[in-house]
Each structure stands twice: as structure tokens, then as C-alpha cells.
Amino acid sequence: MSLRIVVCVKYVPDASGDRAFTEDLTTDRESVDGLLSELDEYAVEQALRIAAEADDAEVTVVTVGPEDAEDAVRKALQMGADKGVHVEDDDLHGTDALGTSLVLAVAIEKAGYDLVVCGMASTDGVMGVLPALLAERLRVPQVTLLSEVAVADGTVTGRRDGDAASEQLSAALPAVVSVTDQSGEARYPSFKGIMAAKKKPVETWDLEDLDIEADTVGLAGAWSAVEDATARPPRTAGEIVTDEGEGGKQLAGYLAEHKFI
């Protein structure tokens, strides 16, 4: 039987750019170039690995995001995923995590799945809650924050390295998984992969296709609101010395002066 894997990927502003807010206090997705969230490359990688080990598997990439977000889907297709779904609708602007989880859950069900693979967190919002929210919405087990993952005989297993302990987890499919950046280096698209991706199908769905009321998502449908956003004042330039034999002593002097010693 075929294993249907859905990978959730997010298109995010490049972290090395000057990320900012727009006037309505949502993330500015125009001023900084976007890309496939680096942490979701690990999700694509693990999905492809699991698919390669299965007898017969299909990997579908899903993203919820603005027009340009299709770039994130294309990159995943170049890496080797089979097909893509891009959920795009003007009414989605400003959707919070709870709303995004609704849209993704409906899209994942429509696409059909046995296993959902997510990244550990998006590099812009960094909430790391979407996988848990998806599990709750889809009413399937969450097997999250894995540094190691494997699927065999309808069961997903993996290792979760928590704050206090490392846990070995196991759940029956269907399930939602998220993987960390410790799960294994993501592959680069090959030239062949880049060429092949051009012919791979990407469907675009809007809220109507998903039967979702516009007022349940977007900025107006969000259950939390940003009141203000202030740029952090740049740290005032400190004192820099060049070590000419006394650097360690000088630093100790500074620490003593500030009562750290």
C-alpha cells in the first residue's frame, strides 16, 4: 500500500535581511526576499528519506502563504518531492498560528495523508506549535521535535531530546511528525532535480476550495493582536582592545569593575 506523506513548508523572510513589520503590525513580507524556511528543509529531507525506504510512497508539499510562497514549494520539488499544493488567498493576510493550523489541516485532509512531516519551527515566527495544533485538529498522534525518525509497518518512531530527558517515542499512523535540525543534513537540489521540478504539478487552492469562511482567518479572525512593535535600540558601542599580552587581564579588569568577579 502506498504511503502518502505531506510535508508542510513555510516561505519566510530571509533572516539575514532587515526583517520588519508593516503598518498593520504583520510581518513585512515585501521588503526582504523570501525563501523556504531552512528548518523546513530538514522536514523535506526526512520525508524523502522515509519515502525512499517505503515500497511505494508519494511526497506532497503544502504551503500556506502569499503568491511568492510557491518558490518554497518549487525548492522542495527540486529536492525531490512529487507534487505541491499552494494555499493562497488575500483573506489569509495576518492569520495567526491557530488560523494557519485550520487552513493547513483542511488542506492536508483534502490532499490525503498517512504521515505529515513539519519543521521544528518557522524561522520568522519561531512558535514551534503548528505540528501540535495539526495533531489536535486532525485528531491523530503528535510525534514531535524528533532528532531521529523512522517509519516501518505503519508505525512511526523517533527520539525527542527534551530539556530534562531524551525520549524514545512511538505512534501508529496516521500521525504528525516534526523534525529538528539535528535530524540530518538536508540535500541540495541536483541539476536533474531542478529540471524535473519544472514538470511537477503544483495546485493552487483558495479558501473557497477548502470551504473555509474568510472571517475565521486573516488579521480580523486572529485571536491575539499585536499592539505595538519597537525596533530594539542598537547596543551602544563597547570598548574593544587588541591583545598584546594583556588582553586577558584587561578583560578581567572589566569584569571586576562590573562586579562579576
Next chain:
Amino acid sequence: MAEVLVFVDHVDGSVRKPTLELLTLARRIGDPVALHLGAGAAEAAPVLAEYGAVRVLTADAPEFGDYLVAPQVDAVQAAVAAVSPAAVLFPSSSDGKEIAARLALRLESGLITDAVDLTAGDDGPVATQSVFAAGFTTRSRITRGTPVITVKPNSTSPEAAPAAGTVEQLEVTFGELATGTKVVSRTPRASTGRPELTEAAIVVSGGRGVNGAENFALIEALADSLGAAVGASRAAVDAGWYPHASQVGQTGKTVSPQLYVAAGISGAIQHRAGMQTSKTIVAVNKDAEAPIFELVDFGVVGDLFTVVPALTDEVKNRKG
């Protein structure tokens, strides 16, 4: 006065510091009611009371240890039904965030994660967050339902404020989702004998410049002379020189100590994301152009293999 539900993070009844910070913050909004799940409520209760818990709700069941996250969601949901709190606060641990998120969905309430401060507002609690690698500070509010908020460690200093801390048993019925993900085995993280990274007043971190696992002894010696925790950049972790549990940055721990010492770390945006809010930052790096120097209060351009041992010796001398 309204009650605020506080989720207790503990290891067999030994309450972790972020929970005491949560109780301290909760008192700004209402009377804290602590929720202790699993074993050890008897040991935890006096500590929770000392930091302001008017009541301690407790439930113990094998499900809490045998399955991931979902049993806790059932329990907090039961606690919310019993208490009708003005807000529910969680520590921003991996488990804390996931439980909070699923709870918010069930309550049809708004969710705020990784707050670094919390104040009472006219329309409910106002949470301060540090976003885009600490480049911005935002203030947010929940606009629907019972506010569910997770708070980062070190967001405030715990202040004692003794309260009754009456222990009450909470009835929990587990739903069908509770037993979905089995915890097959659990290996407690070995103690380093040093302060907890996220809780330490001083953190000394080493990066690629340390150039080898064996050289981390230099970083550890400096840390020990200062009574500090040891951190590492991802480059050092990926090279296998130091465990991932010590990684500072976007995909590691966020630290906000009084003093952060960076040795052989360039200061990439993802590293800054985890340490930029430190009160004082000092660095040793042989490249005068390294971006870490834009952040420092005091920087030494030099070779860490000479500067760090000299610093350690001088710290020991001064401490006598």
C-alpha cells in the same frame, strides 16, 4: 481577585526555576493557582506556596509519564473548567508550548508564545515578546477567550510571597487522543554539575574558534572560575565538540544572563537570536571584523588560546 492558572514544570516534585518566575509574574494579574501533574506534589506544594500559589491542584496518573503531551492537555483543560482562570501560563519549554497550543485550540482562546514580560492591562494581560532575532520588541494581547501564554525562562527574578498553597485533588478523564504517542523509554539528561544554561547568571560559550572537543576544557575552566554555565555555537555542536543541549541560538537555547562571554564565535544572526538580550556581553575573537564585536560591552581582539587561560588565571587570582 481573579485566579491565574500556572502549569508547574518539575522533575519528580523538584520545581524548576521558570515555574517560580511564572508564579511571580502571575501575581501581577491575579491569584496564582498552581497545577502539578505527575508524582511529587507533596514535595512541590510548599515551594509553590512560598512563591504565591493560593491553591495547588494536583493529579497523578501513569498516562502523564507514558504518553506525550496529550494527557497533560486533558488535565489542564479539566483545571481550566474547575478554576475559570483569568489566564493560563506555561513555561516556554518544548512540552509547555505544545500543551499550551492544544489547550488554546480546545478553549477557542488566543495563544501567545515566548513572552519575556507580562503586565496586567485593561483588556487582559499584555505580553512582551522579543522577535526577529531580538531585533524588535512587541507587545501583544489575547482578543478572544481565556489568554493562554507561554513565558521564556529568566523573564523575571522569582520573588517569594507566601500564600496558603492548599493542595486539592483534580479529577481528570482522559480522552481518546491521550494515549496516541507512547513514550517507550526516557533517559534523563546527565547533570553537568554546572548551573542550568537557561537559568545561569553567567554563560561562557565557545564556537568554531575553539577548534576541537578537547579544547573545550579551556571554556569549562573559565566557566568554573566564574561559576558559569557552558554554551556552544551550532558550529561547535555540529562538529561534535559539545552536546546539542548546550547550543545557544535560534535552534538551541535562548539565554539572557547578566553576563555572556563569547569565545571564538563570529556572532551570526541565528546565534544572536539566542543571546542578544544578555545584560552584558563580552567576546574574544581574533578577527577584529567579526560581527560579535557590534554587540559587545567589552571585546578583546586576540587568540582565545592565550586570552582565555590568562583571563581564567586572573579571575582565580582576584577571587583568591
